[in-house]
Amino acid sequence: MTTGTFRIWRGDRARGEFQDYETEVSEGMVVLDAIHQIQAESAHDLAVRWNCKAGKCGSCSAEVNGNPRLMCMTRLADLDLSEPVTVEPLQAFPIVKDLVTDVSWNFEVKKRIKKFTPRPPDAPDGTWRIAQEDIDRVQEFRKCIECFLCQDVCHVLRDHHLHDEFIGPRFFVHVAALEMHPLDTENRLEELKNADGIGYCNITKCCTKVCPEHITITDNAIIPLKERVVDEFYDPLKKIFRVLTGK
């Protein structure tokens, strides 16, 4: 057994600072285990969110040594324990307490996005026929666990705080899932361009790099959406062509 030092941000909306905690480290532990151990041993009121402990619920997002991570999927064996491990809350959202941030903005954003609107059923029994290859792409987007790590890392939100004008990578993934859904008939391109601020994204791919679900956010969701927006609003020829050919 060895001990590890965890430099954890403690505080509330008003103020806070890093505090060091030492705890024993054993084989296979992840950062979340260390946090829980510290909570049980010496910081009973240390605030942290978690549920599944298996990378499935997206609750335990934080910044570990400065990197946005799921604490339950960050193994201590992969960190340098000769130095203190810093654990701090997400930076793109207001702090509630310790490692917990106020992510309610994300829930509000989603309400604004036009809902799923399917075409009429294909079969008399009220069901649809869909080929697997037509949904593989959308299924990728639907893997999102709403951990908001991508939101945290995107400079438009993190540094420029354009929360009022920009929905962030998580919701581009969501809109892409709706727009590319084989049954959906709604059109969300106008909002993408105006209200959702897709133009702010300059495709740095930081969001893709941190996604624990390995969703290719930029290449598969954002770029195709940008192309659709361009087609729709800036390329009249293509548009006429599409109307004529029905494509």
Add this chain to the structure above:
Amino acid sequence: MAQASDFTRHEHDVLIIGAGGAGLRAAIEASAAGAKVGLVCKSLLGKAHTVMAEGGVAAALANVDERDDWKTHFADTMRGGQYVNNWRMAQLHAQQAPDRVRELEAWGALFDRTPDQRILQWNFGGHKYPRLAHVGDRTGLEMIRTLQDRGIHMGIDVHMECTIVRLIKKGDRVVGAFGYDRERGHFRVFQANAIVLATGGIGRAFKITSNSWEYTGDGHTLAYDAGADLIDMEYVQFHPTGMVWPPSVRGILVTEGVRGEGGVLRNRDGKRFMFDDIPELYKNQTADSEEEGWRYTQGDRNSRRPPELLTRDHVARCIVREVKAGRGSPHGGVFLDIAWIKDRLSNGEEHIKKKLPSMYHQFKELAGIDITKEAMEVGPTTHYVMGGVRVDGDTQMSTVPGLFAAGECAGGLHGANRLGGNSLSDLLVFGKLAGEHAAKFAKQQGAGGFDKEQEEQVQAAARWALAPLERQASSAGGEAPYAIQYELQEYMQDLVGIVRNEKDMKKGLDTVLALRQRAGNVVAPGNREYNPGWHTALDLDSLLTVSEAVARAAIERKESRGAHFREDYDSKDEAWGKTVLVIRRGRGGDMEVTRETIGEMPPELKTIIEENR
């Protein structure tokens, strides 16, 4: 002391406690019926257990095997539950599950497809035909997200990170609820014409568990405290395959889908031990050679299922047997091998990654194991509680007027053992019925209203909730909540766990009662803002209540049936086969267990069971 400003007040026609599959489905239904709906959950929206469900949702769509129909699903569910299920619920569940699944698709869920472009279904333990509609191994996520996204456009008021600790009653009827929000620790008072409990399970009462911090049996306890009946509490499901190594991941689930895809269980000597003991009830339906079992997993309709796909209680006990006999894996489990299918399928590795992507990642990232190349080490983990609030099969109303329950916190559907995939369908079918009937009740009965007496109940609840924080000042020898929780989990696991006997369980019960005394003195340091120590102190109350209920019912049932296995009564007893154990608060305030005879099944359902022997 609680100040008036500590209380925020809300009024709803229907209040739904719990935002997993059952709660969301109920909320959608009640809202569609025109009710003003409030939805409360302990975590953020979308993080409930339903999100973790992997394997799929059971529904006799008959897309992969046209021989399937609701009758077979009904018979499978009853057999799995060892015939103590509420047969009316089992019937409605089997009949309505297909529509509930198709409806999800209409709301945007994208299930995996068959070659003819319909919803694909796969094999799971205890189901005669491939019946689980799924999305790889992340079906729960697809389900909860679909419901969540539909719900947000219906004007439901969502109160996230809010925990209900008491129901408020007027006479017999429930008229409201009291809770606190995590963020500020402020109190919330809800007035409601009808309430639906959809709080999930109790798995945190045990040490090795697949369940999150939320699963402390709150709904069970709220109902019990309000005077409702609990049934079937002796039946706690231990899923046969949880991770066992490294220690910090112990208990995390390994989906049954692994076995459905051809994964096999082996002991230390490499022997496939599941063929050694096949229960009489399942002899006709189980493969008698490895070859036949493999063909079944690959969709051969004329083959029977491999013994790895027997019911969970049985597989869990076989694993315990191997471990006890010294034939286990190095870390106290057995081996689950899916990598071997490479011998049979040329694209085996790709196939595994495609079919079981989240299992692949889970092992790779948490245990450093590549499941396409190596076997996993697995062992039983506390997973699900069959027992819960007793409800009327058609309306989901409990024995307390205005109080409904659905999903894992309701009892009856699964009897002595739940089949995989039958929980997700349970949530949809009974979530809908609960929402529908709660809205109806709310409309017919109107608001119960709060008088002085209800306000007193609120005040009493507030005093109770603040006590652990206030004890800091007096600090009269109180303990920290985590220590008590930990002890409870240890004792329940050891004494009222997978293999039970009278002596241990009595000791377990005594321990629970002693811990209850100590919990009355628990101290939570810190203030009211987002304070997990305080929350744990409050959760202890429900953990202790459900632990006591499990222990009492398990002591009472002197036979082995389904998930309830006793070494001192190691077989099934016909006389017990028609008995259900009911738990309620007695007049003196103590917990009482009574035996009731299960109502006679109508002849047409009996016939279905006979035809499916």
